[in-house]
Amino acid sequence: MKTRIINAFIEETRSNGIKFTMDDLARRLGMSKRTLYENFSSKVEILDSIIDRTLGEFEEESRRIIDNPELTLLEKIHQEIIVVPKFNEFYDLGILEQLKRSYPAQWERVNHEFQQWDDLKGLLEEGIRTGVIVDRNIDLLMKLIITTINATLDRQFFFDHSISVKETYGTIVDMLLNGIKKEK
Secondary structure, eight states, X not given: OHHHHHHHHHHHHHHHOSOOOXXXXXXXXXXXXXXXXXXXXXXXXXXXHHHHHHHXXXXXXXXXXXXXXXXXXXXXXXXXXXXXXXXXXXXXXXXXXXXXXXXXXXXXXXXXXXHOOHHHHHHHHHXXXXXXXXXXXXXXXXXXXXXXXXXXXXXXXXXXXXXXXXXXXXHHHHHHHXXXXXXX
């Protein structure tokens, strides 16, 4: 039931932005507000649940990648950059801006996580130490990667240009790891 409510919350957000009521959500679900409140006490609790699940899945997937002895370091870096957690469709620039205005605590938490990526930083540092990655300023590399990946939050751009999320991530990782120079 909770997953159904979360999915409806995401759909409602996509349709009407984040400024909807629990009445609107109950109507979308075809259930009473009482049933809705039996599962979640507020919109904030639903938001927190989405954020918890997203960040938890991201961390779990990162651990799976890092701990996989069958992957080379470059494969780990590649896979780490393209980790896309469940409920990824919830996060876009419009929703984040609404979170910032109306739910600052939740926005701060998401923004902090979108700016941190310690697992990837560790992989890049290992790559520099072992000579697999060019020795560059690690903080600049992280800023470049994070900014590039966060650009995917502009869903309208990708929709307007008929680019899928999977294609976007693949192209980004290819350019980050291999550059844009054509091989001769």
